[in-house]
Amino acid sequence: xxxxxxxxxxxxxxxxxxxxxxxxxxxxxxxxxxxxxxxxxxxxxxxxxxxxxxxxxxxxxxxxxxxxxxxxxxxxxxxxxxxxxxxxxxxxxxxxxxxxxxxxxxxxxxxxxxxxxxxxxxxxxxxxxxxxxxxxxxxxxxxxxxxxxxxxxxxxxxxxxxxxxxxxxxxxxxxxxxxxxxxxxxxxxxxxxxxxxxxxxxxxxxxxxxxxxxxxxxxxxxxxxxxxxxxxxxxxxxxxxxxxxxxxxxxxxxxxxxxxxxxxxxxxxxxxxxxxxxxxxxxxxxxxxxxxxxxxxxxxxxxxxxxxxxxxxxxxxxxxxxxxxxxxxxxxxxxxxxxxxxxxxxxxxxxxxxxxxxxxxxxxxxxxxxxxxxxxxxxxxxx
Amino acid sequence: xxxxxxxxxxxxxxxxxxxxxxxxxxxxxxxxxxxxxxxxxxxxxxxxxxxxxxxxxxxxxxxxxxxxxxxxxxxxxxxxxxxxxxxxxxxxxxxxxxxxxxxxxxxxxxxxxxxxxxxxxxxxxxxxxxxxxxxxxxxxxxxxxxxxxxxxxxxxxxxxxxxxxxxxxxxxxxxxxxxxxxxxxxxxxxxxxxxxxxxxxxxxxxxxxxxxxxxxxxxxxxxxxxxxxxxxxxxxxxxxxxxxxxxxxxxxxxxxxxxxxxxxxxxxxxxxxxxxxxxxxxxxxxxxxxxxxxxxxxxxxxxxxxxxxxxxxxxxxxxxxxxxxxxxxxxxxxxxxxxxxxxxxxxxxxxxxxxxxxxxxxxxxxxxxxxxxxxxxxxxxxx
Numbered sequence: 001x002x003x004x005x006x007x008x009x010x011x012x013x014x015x016x017x018x019x020x021x022x023x024x025x026x027x028x029x030x031x032x033x034x035x036x037x038x039x040x041x042x043x044x045x046x047x048x049x050x051x052x053x054x055x056x057x058x059x060x061x062x063x064x065x066x067x068x069x070x071x072x073x074x075x076x077x078x079x080x081x082x083x084x085x086x087x088x089x090x091x092x093x094x095x096x097x098x099x100x101x102x103x104x105x106x107x108x109x110x111x112x113x114x115x116x117x118x119x120x121x122x123x124x125x126x127x128x129x130x131x132x133x134x135x136x137x138x139x140x141x142x143x144x145x146x147x148x149x150x151x152x153x154x155x156x157x158x159x160x161x162x163x164x165x166x167x168x169x170x171x172x173x174x175x176x177x178x179x180x181x182x183x184x185x186x187x188x189x190x191x192x193x194x195x196x197x198x199x200x201x202x203x204x205x206x207x208x209x210x211x212x213x214x215x216x217x218x219x220x221x222x223x224x225x226x227x228x229x230x231x232x233x234x235x236x237x238x239x240x241x242x243x244x245x246x247x248x249x250x251x252x253x254x255x256x257x258x259x260x261x262x263x264x265x266x267x268x269x270x271x272x273x274x275x276x277x278x279x280x281x282x283x284x285x286x287x288x289x290x291x292x293x294x295x296x297x298x299x300x301x302x303x304x305x306x307x308x309x310x311x312x313x314x315x316x317x318x319x320x321x322x323x324x325x326x327x328x329x330x331x332x333x334x335x336x337x338x339x340x341x342x343x344x345x346x347x348x349x350x351x352x353x354x355x356x357x358x359x360x361x362x363x364x365x366x367x368x369x370x371x372x373x374x375x376x377x378x379x380x381x382x383x
Numbered sequence: 384x385x386x387x388x389x390x391x392x393x394x395x396x397x398x399x400x401x402x403x404x405x406x407x408x409x410x411x412x413x414x415x416x417x418x419x420x421x422x423x424x425x426x427x428x429x430x431x432x433x434x435x436x437x438x439x440x441x442x443x444x445x446x447x448x449x450x451x452x453x454x455x456x457x458x459x460x461x462x463x464x465x466x467x468x469x470x471x472x473x474x475x476x477x478x479x480x481x482x483x484x485x486x487x488x489x490x491x492x493x494x495x496x497x498x499x500x501x502x503x504x505x506x507x508x509x510x511x512x513x514x515x516x517x518x519x520x521x522x523x524x525x526x527x528x529x530x531x532x533x534x535x536x537x538x539x540x541x542x543x544x545x546x547x548x549x550x551x552x553x554x555x556x557x558x559x560x561x562x563x564x565x566x567x568x569x570x571x572x573x574x575x576x577x578x579x580x581x582x583x584x585x586x587x588x589x590x591x592x593x594x595x596x597x598x599x600x601x602x603x604x605x606x607x608x609x610x611x612x613x614x615x616x617x618x619x620x621x622x623x624x625x626x627x628x629x630x631x632x633x634x635x636x637x638x639x640x641x642x643x644x645x646x647x648x649x650x651x652x653x654x655x656x657x658x659x660x661x662x663x664x665x666x667x668x669x670x671x672x673x674x675x676x677x678x679x680x681x682x683x684x685x686x687x688x689x690x691x692x693x694x695x696x697x698x699x700x701x702x703x704x705x706x707x708x709x710x711x712x713x714x715x716x717x718x719x720x721x722x723x724x725x726x727x728x729x730x731x732x733x734x735x736x737x738x739x740x741x742x743x744x745x746x747x748x749x750x751x752x753x754x755x756x757x758x759x760x761x762x763x764x765x766x
Contacts (some may be wrong), residue, residue, distance in 0.1 A: 095684075142427050209465075266477075
């Protein structure tokens with residue numbers, strides 16, 4: 001076979017193993033399983049063994065029964081698209097317990113195949129024209145509201161000064177709140193509030209939909225005047241996010257929701273590390289903002305996981321723009337300084353139920369949140 | 384809000400909990416988390432609480448720290464498509480450890496929204512005209528072969544009598560084996576072998592691809608003369624399988640591969656039970672055959688998991704055709720009677736590396752496998 005370019009993707013795996021010999025055997029198994037899928041002892045052409053099979057670059061113990069191993073794959077094996085990337089990184093070995101993807105290191109040539117986030121942090125701030133604090137986001141809920149009621153709530157949120165107003169991720173196109181009725185109403189409501197406040201809040205409808213309808217809904221929402229879009233790539237496939245991000249007829253800020261991805265994330269010994277899945281991969285696919293469960297909320301995410309995601313949203317990565325981390329849940333006025341200390345000021349804080357609880361005095365609550373955020377930004381935790 | 388129809392989807396969850404009180408609290412949390420996503424104490428309209436929030440139908444202990452709970456959701460909440468179904472069943476709670484989807488019970492009205500498997504077991508048998516034994520499938524590998532080498536191997540496999548010859552799931556469109564060069568060559572090779580043997584073996588190319596290319600590749604492969612298609616819905620999104628199954632311009636038997644779905648499957652306390660994910664959901668999406676790791680092979684699937692998937696492929700389910708279970712790995716001549724005892728005769732046995740190892744005497748090995756399968760079918764384990 002022809003010679004490969006030599007460019008390689010590095011994947012760091014955490015492997016459960018009781019000894020270095022066992023760890024090495026498991027690492028070799030990954031090298032074969034993720035590429036040629038044949039037992040090591042089967043005779044194959046030498047060029048394939050040398051170029052196609054994954055290669056162990058590093059292996060070291062990180063605990064009594066855990067090893068960290070770096071395996072590299074030729075970019076020719078990784079291919080040119082996200083589905084094949086996911087397959088080489090974790091396709092078959094996802095079925096083997098005790099293997100977790102801890103880090104990805106892309107060669108520049110691979111990154112250049114992707115458009116990446118179209119807006120990123122700066123693009124979203126430009127749209128909103130808010131520069132002096134973290135951004136505030138809320139979700140329109142509960143499911144069960146009519147389009148008219150959703151629009152009323154959107155109006156109140158925008159009127160109070162919430163920057164980004166998104167559909168609850170559970171509301172796609174239910175019979176009691178159809179997408180094509182809800183979206184124009186919410187857009188109109190937010191625009192009306194903007195005219196009154198002079199702000200530029202945006203409404204982000206949920207375009208999670210059947211495979212053949214996502215782009216259509218997104219383009220339609222854009223034509224109607226939506227200011228951004230929400231998608232759950234765990235439900236649609238990660239590459240649908242990439243297709244959405246690359247489509248010039250859409251060209252709206254994209255916020256990714258982690259629904260259905262939890263099984264990759266909840267076991268510290270298996271799956272994919274949060275920083276990789278919700279940070280690097282969402283950014284690679286073109287998300288401008290990535291939602292994840294805030295630590296100390298109703299999901300069991302650690303502060304370290306939240307920090308790792310945040311770090312991945314801004315780490316140097318080809319020519320990709322930094323994107324917003326969007327911690328969700330467990331946020332209240334008195335936690336703002338802590339949130340800013342954890343996430344920095346380049347974050348979007350997603351507050352749902354806690355704002356709804358204060359609906360009768362929303363303007364005052366949001367004003368206090370804004371003020372606390374501005375102060376935290378100026379303070380020692382800020383920038 | 385208007386009154387709902389009363390049709391409901393039942394989901395059985397396994398919940399980790401130390402007491403009935405804790406189990407009940409976790410079950411109530413699921414009812415809210417998967418629908419209105421608000422804390423239970425927040426005032427919401429009574430109609431929403433009564434109709435939209437999930438409902439606990441049953442709850443019982445199944446172990447010292449495990450409970451089984453049945454929660455029902457209104458079909459209006461579940462919606463009309465697979466993305467929303469997955470979201471309601473497991474979207475947010477996937478992020479909470481110790482919750483596993485154990486069973487789904489669809490109302491008939493929901494099932495009628497889907498086309499389901501176009502071929503199923505009978506449709507595939509008709510194509511192949513093989514009725515007296517389980518079917519035999521192999522994968523073309525290793526990755527690294529050229530299109531010409533893939534075609535040679537496909538020819539040898541078809542010539543020896545392998546019924547279904549699929550791409551290795553890792554081979555999509557690599558530079559050293561491009562889709563549009565490989566597919567026509569393999570089709571030609573299998574057709575040539577068929578002319579010589581009088582059999583009707585089929586070649587199934589892998590159409591796992593970027594979101595906007597799957598259908599295009601599938602239609603093209605069909606026009607070229609492919610006999611079926613392979614897709615990894617974990618990589619593309621499950622709904623892409625549905626879109627493929629419903630497309631009349633494709634209309635080929637579809638085989639689903641479990642790549643990247645392992646994180647849902649490997650933890651017995653979290654995720655989605657194999658019978659649900661690889662059985663019910665693949666069938667709902669329209670797979671005609673579903674691949675899964677055979678017990679006793681190189682993946683850690685239990686015999687019970689394999690049996691549960693097999694049972695789900697044929698269980699009454701609206702007007703859906705039964706589909707083929709495709710256990711993969713760990714199969715050899717002497718295990719055929721055991722395989723037939725486990726899976727029955729309505730199965731496709733996927734043998735990859737073990738056949739490649741016998742490439743120098745393939746015809747004899749496949750003939751022996753056929754014979755063992757026919758005998759097992761006639762024997763006490765058969766039908």
